[in-house]
Amino acid sequence: xxxxxxxxxxxxxxxxxxxxxxxxxxxxxxxxxxxxxxxxxxxxxxxxxxxxxxxxxxxxxxxxxxxxxxxxxxxxxxxxxxxxxxxxxxxxxxxxxxxxxxxxxxxxxxxxxxxxxxxxxxxxxxxxxxxxxxxxxxxxxxxxxxxxxxxxxxxxxxxxxxxxxxxxxxxxxxxxxxxxxxxxxxxxxxxxxxxxxxxxxxxxxxxxxxxxxxxxxxxxxxxxxxxxxxxxxxxxxxxxxxxxxxxxxxxxxxxxxxxxxxxxxxxxxxxxxxxxxxxxxxxxxxxxxxxxxxxxxxxxxxxxxxxxxxxxxxxxxxxxxxxxxxxxxxxxxxxxxxxxxxxxxxxxxxxxxxxxxxxxxxxxxxxxxxxxxxxxxxxxxxxxxxxxxxxxxxxxxxxxxxxxxxxxxxxxxxxxxxxxxxxxxx
Amino acid sequence: xxxxxxxxxxxxxxxxxxxxxxxxxxxxxxxxxxxxxxxxxxxxxxxxxxxxxxxxxxxxxxxxxxxxxxxxxxxxxxxxxxxxxxxxxxxxxxxxxxxxxxxxxxxxxxxxxxxxxxxxxxxxxxxxxxxxxxxxxxxxxxxxxxxxxxxxxxxxxxxxxxxxxxxxxxxxxxxxxxxxxxxxxxxxxxxxxxxxxxxxxxxxxxxxxxxxxxxxxxxxxxxxxxxxxxxxxxxxxxxxxxxxxxxxxxxxxxxxxxxxxxxxxxxxxxxxxxxxxxxxxxxxxxxxxxxxxxxxxxxxxxxxxxxxxxxxxxxxxxxxxxxxxxxxxxxxxxxxxxxxxxxxxxxxxxxxxxxxxxxxxxxxxxxxxxxxxxxxxxxxxxxxxxxxxxxxxxxxxxxxxxxxxxxxxxxxxxxxxxxxxxxxxx
Numbered sequence: 001x002x003x004x005x006x007x008x009x010x011x012x013x014x015x016x017x018x019x020x021x022x023x024x025x026x027x028x029x030x031x032x033x034x035x036x037x038x039x040x041x042x043x044x045x046x047x048x049x050x051x052x053x054x055x056x057x058x059x060x061x062x063x064x065x066x067x068x069x070x071x072x073x074x075x076x077x078x079x080x081x082x083x084x085x086x087x088x089x090x091x092x093x094x095x096x097x098x099x100x101x102x103x104x105x106x107x108x109x110x111x112x113x114x115x116x117x118x119x120x121x122x123x124x125x126x127x128x129x130x131x132x133x134x135x136x137x138x139x140x141x142x143x144x145x146x147x148x149x150x151x152x153x154x155x156x157x158x159x160x161x162x163x164x165x166x167x168x169x170x171x172x173x174x175x176x177x178x179x180x181x182x183x184x185x186x187x188x189x190x191x192x193x194x195x196x197x198x199x200x201x202x203x204x205x206x207x208x209x210x211x212x213x214x215x216x217x218x219x220x221x222x223x224x225x226x227x228x229x230x231x232x233x234x235x236x237x238x239x240x241x242x243x244x245x246x247x248x249x250x251x252x253x254x255x256x257x258x259x260x261x262x263x264x265x266x267x268x269x270x271x272x273x274x275x276x277x278x279x280x281x282x283x284x285x286x287x288x289x290x291x292x293x294x295x296x297x298x299x300x301x302x303x304x305x306x307x308x309x310x311x312x313x314x315x316x317x318x319x320x321x322x323x324x325x326x327x328x329x330x331x332x333x334x335x336x337x338x339x340x341x342x343x344x345x346x347x348x349x350x351x352x353x354x355x356x357x358x359x360x361x362x363x364x365x366x367x368x369x370x371x372x373x374x375x376x377x378x379x380x381x382x383x384x385x386x387x388x389x390x391x392x393x394x395x396x397x398x399x400x401x402x403x404x405x406x407x408x409x410x411x412x413x414x415x416x417x418x419x420x421x422x423x424x425x426x
Numbered sequence: 427x428x429x430x431x432x433x434x435x436x437x438x439x440x441x442x443x444x445x446x447x448x449x450x451x452x453x454x455x456x457x458x459x460x461x462x463x464x465x466x467x468x469x470x471x472x473x474x475x476x477x478x479x480x481x482x483x484x485x486x487x488x489x490x491x492x493x494x495x496x497x498x499x500x501x502x503x504x505x506x507x508x509x510x511x512x513x514x515x516x517x518x519x520x521x522x523x524x525x526x527x528x529x530x531x532x533x534x535x536x537x538x539x540x541x542x543x544x545x546x547x548x549x550x551x552x553x554x555x556x557x558x559x560x561x562x563x564x565x566x567x568x569x570x571x572x573x574x575x576x577x578x579x580x581x582x583x584x585x586x587x588x589x590x591x592x593x594x595x596x597x598x599x600x601x602x603x604x605x606x607x608x609x610x611x612x613x614x615x616x617x618x619x620x621x622x623x624x625x626x627x628x629x630x631x632x633x634x635x636x637x638x639x640x641x642x643x644x645x646x647x648x649x650x651x652x653x654x655x656x657x658x659x660x661x662x663x664x665x666x667x668x669x670x671x672x673x674x675x676x677x678x679x680x681x682x683x684x685x686x687x688x689x690x691x692x693x694x695x696x697x698x699x700x701x702x703x704x705x706x707x708x709x710x711x712x713x714x715x716x717x718x719x720x721x722x723x724x725x726x727x728x729x730x731x732x733x734x735x736x737x738x739x740x741x742x743x744x745x746x747x748x749x750x751x752x753x754x755x756x757x758x759x760x761x762x763x764x765x766x767x768x769x770x771x772x773x774x775x776x777x778x779x780x781x782x783x784x785x786x787x788x789x790x791x792x793x794x795x796x797x798x799x800x801x802x803x804x805x806x807x808x809x810x811x812x813x814x815x816x817x818x819x820x821x822x823x824x825x826x827x828x829x830x831x832x833x834x835x836x837x838x839x840x841x842x843x844x845x846x847x848x849x850x851x852x
Contacts, residue, residue: 308789309850315785316778316843323774327767340766341753347770348749348777352742355781359741362787363734417742424735 004099004118004166006049007042008092010085010187011035011062011105012078023058025105026065029215030222030252031303038103039071040304041111045118049074051095052105053088055081086185090175102165108218109164110205110225117164120199123147123191124166125159127200131207131221133214134160138188146195150188159198161191162206166199223249226301227294230369231357233381236294240383244294248302257300257307261314264292268321275328283393286325290386293318315354318382322350326389326405333398346402349409353380356416364424372419380412430525430544430592432475433468434518436511436613437461437488437531438504449484451531452491455641456648456678457729464529465497466730467537471544475500477521478531479514481507512611516601528591534644535590536631536651543590546625549573549617550592551585553626557633557647559640560586564614572621576614585624587617588632592625649675652727653720656795657783659807662720666809670720674728683726683733687740690718694747701754709819712751716812719744741780744808748776752815752831759824772828775835779806782842790850798845806838 011025025035039050050073054062059075066073074095078088089102101117103109117124125140125147139157141149150161174194178185205225207218223245232241251260268289274282296314300306330343357375360368369375385405392401437451451461465476476499480488485501492499500521504514515528527543529535543550551566551573565583567575576587600620604611631651633644649671658667677686694715700708722740726732756769783801786794795801811831818827 309847312785312789312846313843316782316839319778319781323771327770330770331767337763337766340763340770341757344753344756344766344770344773345749348773351774351777351781352745355745355777355784356742358781358785358788359738362784363738363741365791413742417739420738421735 004047004101006051006096006098007047007101007103008051008053008089008096009035009038009073009103009105010053010088012053012055012081012088013085013106023054023061023105024209026058026061027106027209027215028253029108029209030219030226031299031305033065034108034209035065035105036069036071037108037304038105039069039073041109041114042101043071044111045114047101048072051076051092051100053078053092055079082184083179084184084186084189086175086187086190087179089187089190090172090179090185093169093172093175096169096172099166099168102167104163104208106210107163107206107208108222109162113162113164113201113204113206116201116204117162117166117199121166122197122199124162124164124201125198126162126202126204126206127159128202129160129162129206130203131205131217132160133217136210136214137161137208138163140191140198142198146197147191148195150191159200162201163208164206165196219252220249222302223252223298226298228297228301230367230376231381233379233384235290235387236381236383239387240291240294243291245298247292248295248298251295252299252302255299257296257303257305257310260292260296260299261310261317264289264296265317265321267292268317269324272321272324272328275325275332279329279332279393279398282325282329283390286321287386287390289321290383293382315358319351319354322382322386323347326350326402329389329393329398330402335399335402339399339402342399342402342406345410346405349406349413350382350385352413353409353416354382356413356420360416360420368416368420372423374419375416378412378415378419380408385409430473430527432477432522432524433473433527433529434477434479434515434522435461435464435499435529435531436479436514438479438481438507438514439511439532448487449480449531450635452484452487453532453635453641454679455534455635456645457725457731459491460534460635461491461531462495462497463534463730464531465495465499467535467540468527469497470537471540473527474498477502477518477526479504479518481505508610509605510610510612510615512601512613512616513605515613515616516598516605516611519595519598519601522595522598525592525594528593530589530634532636533589533632533634534648535588539588539590539627539630539632542627542630543588543592543625547592548623548625550588550590550627551624552588552628552630552632553585554628555586555588555632556629557631557643558586559643562636562640563587563634564589566617566624568624572623573617574621576617585626588627589634590632591622645678646675649678649724649728652724654723654727656793656802657807659805659810661716661813662807662809665813666717666720669717671724673718674721674724677721678725678728681725683722683729683731683736686718686722686725687736687743690715690722691743691747693718694743695750698747698750698754701751701758705755705758705819705824708751708755709816712747713812713816715747716809719808741784745777745780748808748812749773752776752828755815755819755824756828761825761828765825765828768825768828768832772831772835775832775839776808776811778839779835779842780808782839782846786842786846794842794846798849800845801842804838804841804845806834811835 026033052073053076056077076092078091138152138161139154140147140159140161142158178189209215209218227241271282271286274285326347357368452459478499479502482503502518504517564578564587565580566573566585566587568584635641635644653667697708697712700711752773783794
């Protein structure tokens with residue numbers, strides 16, 4: 001783990017541009033408060049002690065938040081927030097014991113960024129930030145690995161200030177000097193005076209939230225980053241996820257993951273029932289349910305509400321949607337009696353594809369899609385089967401569909417067994 | 427873990443009664459050497475340092491065994507094994523550093539017995555041993571928690587000597603005195619002189635292997651103890667396991683678990699093919715495959731060869747046996763076309779019952795049958811479904827069979843989901 005055991009989070013700002021009914025760190029984005037995300041990431045990294053510098057007006061808001069979410073934090077009060085965030089940092093000095101992480105209460109940080117930061121020292125900078133409004137961001141100029149200039153209006157900057165620092169208590173000598181010299185002490189002043197070394201990161205998620213536009217952009221990124229990825233087939237990557245993330249972005253603050261799971265299940269069953277009326281419409285609804293199937297997981301992960309119970313339920317319900325839709329399609333298609341074994345094996349195959357990979361995870365405790373990269377290229381994942389189903393139903397090729405499923409799925413099971421063997425006996 | 431870090435294993439005897447081609451600790455019982463079982467159990471308990479007292483004639487046999495099985499042990503040589511096993515213990519004195527476990531190289535010890543032993547001190551005794559030939563066992567008389575008499579010919583003994591001791595280096599004062607006084611020093615002499623305290627255990631597996639009859643009895647017990655239990659239905663407990671353990675006892679030294687898995691798969695497929703000739707014979711063969719299904723796991727566990735890869739493969743093959751047999755039964759039964767959806771759902775249910783519990787294990791990393799005791803009482807486990815299939819086919823009730831399976835299995839899935847929810851949200 002890391003040598004760093006404490007994190008100081010500056011949360012004394014008033015957040016006037018965001019409405020100001022709650023302090024900015026307690027603003028919910030994609031269903032969770034900014035501070036919740038930061039404290040969760042710190043917990044994941046083994047940093048259990050958080051020091052929050054807050055305005056005393058918001059004391060009860062922060063305390064209720066911490067209690068409700070079972071977080072522990074040490075509160076430090078800043079009665080003069082107008083003296084700047086460098087002054088807020090100075091106030092944390094008595095609670096700090098060694099090297100510490102310094103974070104901004106209104107920034108979102110991916111766990112990967114913080115983990116990377118802990119390998120360095122000083123100000124963490126990003127030469128090519130992907131998730132921020134660069135015009136509004138703080139820029140830095142670097143010489144010999146140290147910051148020589150910092151500010152919002154810097155031309156041709158070398159990198160951008162991520163709002164993440166790894167510091168040690170010697171920084172309080174600098175903050176003390178500055179606090180004695182002047183009324184307002186911004187972090188930029190501290191960085192300039194200390195000529196902090198920089199630690200360069202790249203590609204990882206971080207952003208700050210200053211305006212409603214920032215908030216919308218951050219929500220979109222959080223949902224996009226919540227796409228699970230492993231186990232997604234071609235159709236999912238090219239079509240389904242583009243639509244589902246757009247829906248999730250809209251629903252993440254309106255629906256719980258469980259509501260999304262049951263709604264998607266309902267749409268899937270509706271697809272099966274619709275076969276009685278119009279197999280073409282039913283196939284389209286079935287494909288829609290495949291798109292929606294991404295939403296519950298995206299909402300759950302984006303709002304830090306993912307649970308194994310949700311994953312378990314979703315998997316079992318998916319199997320029932322598949323066999324219900326395919327059964328009803330077979331029933332209304334007036335297939336000859338001799339053809340029914342093909343139907344039965346097509347349905348069984350659609351369950352056994354999932355059975356084989358889940359039973360692998362049960363046996364070995366690892367996700368086969370992560371452990372065996374070749375699995376990602378095997379055709380016949382659920383998103384692909386459902387899309388193929390829609391296309392073949394549109395073309396009126398129902399028997400061809402069942403033949404294809406009956407052969408493709410069991411072949412996929414066989415290949416999965418072979419790949420599993422190769423992995424576990426190599 | 428335990429304070430005990432070392433185990434001394436007395437393995438200098440010649441084992442003449444067993445043929446004498448290998449030293450007794452290297453005799454294979456149920457596919458694994460006695461010493462392999464002891465060293466595996468010690469490893470499980472966190473006792474990594476074994477001190478083996480052996481005759482120098484067998485040096486290379488022990489060294490090859492240790493190397494081939496990737497065990498580490500310190501060898502101490504006894505060039506005068508005729509001086510008795512108390513003398514062998516004395517020779518181990520320079521390798522011992524603190525409290526240690528003393529074990530006999532020709533005894534089998536269940537891991538539970540050793541674990542229990544580590545909670546006590548002195549000689550571990552069993553007042554009611556279940557797995558030994560009492561006539562041939564060493565008996566003890568106890569007063570005030572100490573051994574006052576020990577020997578094979580003791581009348582009305584208080585307990586039996588398990589051949590397991592927890593000692594400390596002070597015992598070497600006693601062995602040293604005895605070795606100076608007399609030529610032959612048996613452990614019984616040491617126990618008598620030291621008036622060792624006793625630690626009483628009961629019900630756990632331990633036995634010694636002196637004669638070919640002992641060996642056969644030990645093999646039977648090892649196979650019986652290898653029955654997995656969780657997930658077994660009524661039919662398995664009352665019928666299948668009684669037959670399968672009898673078969674496993676015969677095959678454990680003749681077949682690998684993998685051979686048993688593929689053979690059982692072959693018998694299951696044969697059941698499906700036989701439907702073309704005689705559904706009654708086929709149903710009997712299907713039930714036979716259900717009995718044989720226990721054998722691979724029993725052989726694997728009894729011979730310490732159980733592997734997740736074997737479990738994974740066995741599960742997937744079981745699903746294929748079920749759907750192949752039931753498909754072929756449906757095909758030869760000349761069922762009306764409208765009935766085929768019932769067949770399809772019966773087959774799907776037989777897969778989904780297993781899917782739901784395995785997906786639970788994948789999600790939560792725990793066996794649902796262990797975690798939720800009520801699961802054991804839900805009817806519709808595989809052994810029960812197969813037995814029911816045989817009975818209904820014998821009675822000519824094929825449609826009734828498929829109706830029953832179609833309803834019973836999906837109901838079981840629903841109840842599994844409910845029980846899983848109760849467990850994970852309670």
